[in-house]
Amino acid sequence: MPLRDIIGQSVAVRSLLGTLKSGRLGHAFLFIGPAGVGKRTSALAFAQAVNCAAPMDDADACGVCPSCRRVERGVDIDARVYSPTRQGYRKEEAKEIRNDAHMTPNAGKRRFLILDDADAMGAEAANALLKVIEEPPEMSVFVLLTEKADRIMPTIRSRVLSVPFRPLTPAEAAAVAGERLSGGQVDYLFPIARGNMGEILRLSEDRKLKELFEDVEAELFERLLKEASASPTRLAEEVGALAGRIDLSTAEDTESTARRKSVAAILEIMMSMIERKHMTVGAGVGEMKRGCAILETLMNTIQTVRGGGLTESALEAMAINLKAKAGAA
Ligand SMILES: [Zn+2]
Numbered sequence: 533m534p535l536r537d538i539i540g541q542s543v544a545v546r547s548l549l550g551t552l553k554s555g556r557l558g559h560a561f562l563f564i565g566p567a568g569v570g571k572r573t574s575a576l577a578f579a580q581a582v583n584c585a586a587p588m589d590d591a592d593a594c595g596v597c598p599s600c601r602r603v604e605r606g607v608d609i610d611a612r613v614y615s616p617t618r619q620g621y622r623k624e625e626a627k628e629i630r631n632d633a634h635m636t637p638n639a640g641k642r643r644f645l646i647l648d649d650a651d652a653m654g655a656e657a658a659n660a661l662l663k664v665i666e667e668p669p670e671m672s673v674f675v676l677l678t679e680k681a682d683r684i685m686p687t688i689r690s691r692v693l694s695v696p697f698r699p700l701t702p703a704e705a706a707a708v709a710g711e712r713l714s715g716g717q718v719d720y721l722f723p724i725a726r727g728n729m730g731e732i733l734r735l736s737e738d739r740k741l742k743e744l745f746e747d748v749e750a751e752l753f754e755r756l757l758k759e760a761s762a763s764p765t766r767l768a769e770e771v772g773a774l775a776g777r778i779d780l781s782t783a784e785d786t787e788s789t790a791r792r793k794s795v796a797a798i799l800e801i802m803m804s805m806i807e808r809k810h811m812t813v814g815a816g817v818g819e820m821k822r823g824c825a826i827l828e829t830l831m832n833t834i835q836t837v838r839g840g841g842l843t844e845s846a847l848e849a850m851a852i853n854l855k856a857k858a859g860a861a
């Protein structure tokens with residue numbers, strides 16, 4: 533897609549368009565920002581603009597010429613994305629990238645070499661690439677993507693133009709998702725996925741997660757707000773049981789880390805529901821106050837859980853706290 537269609541990255545996009553308009557295209561860039569905010573999409577949009585057969589007045593891509601369409605379909609050899617293996621970039625990959633950098637562009641003005649997770653470069657690969665990134669052949673442009681800029685070798689960092697990408701807001705994520713997701717779904721998924729767009733779309737396919745949202749909405753939520761007399765122990769157990777239905781763990785996670793992720797996620801879902809249903813403009817003062825008190829408790833509990841606290845006792849403390857607040861309201 534052209535740069536103008538990229539949502540939520542105005543600073544990054546402006547700086548890229550500025551580079552294009554100035555006509556002094558750099559030879560190496562480092563896009564820095566969290567996962568799933570559009571770094572790769574922007575790198576491709578950048579390549580599309582540079583190689584477009586009929587660029588717009590602001591130097592952005594037309595989006596419809598054969599070159600633009602090839603980039604869009606991910607089949608343009610002048611805009612190639614490289615990804616590390618499970619062991620990171622090894623010497624072999626580095627050599628391949630280096631060779632590609634010395635090839636002349638196929639049809640475009642420049643050959644873009646886009647390196648996903650550029651921080652996953654071992655010392656050998658970094659050494660093999662250092663020189664070509666420092667001084668690429670004239671027709672080549674490197675775009676390194678990373679979530680962890682501090683892991684990029686200083687020798688490389690000092691020779692690339694850093695372009696910061698900020699996290700998306702929920703509204704921007706909803707705009708990116710477009711018709712693929714409902715507004716409510718984005719609300720639930722955004723905090724769980726930590727704003728990572730790819731993860732939001734992946735989780736949206738998870739039927740069990742969708743059923744869980746509906747159950748939380750239908751059963752737990754009203755009681756949380758209204759049933760001040762509920763037994764805290766039972767409430768803690770119920771939240772714990774709901775968390776047992778979410779699995780966001782990765783292969784490296786220990787059992788307790790996995791549990792912490794699930795519990796934090798269910799609390800995030802509860803927070804987004806309270807915000808959406810009860811913290812609206814039309815809500816009364818009493819309802820707002822109570823909502824804020826509950827949100828604060830949930831937020832503190834999430835922090836405790838994410839910070840490595842014992843999940844089950846954090847949930848009990850939360851339930852006791854909620855009961856006290858419900859009684860006071
Ligand atoms: Zn074009």
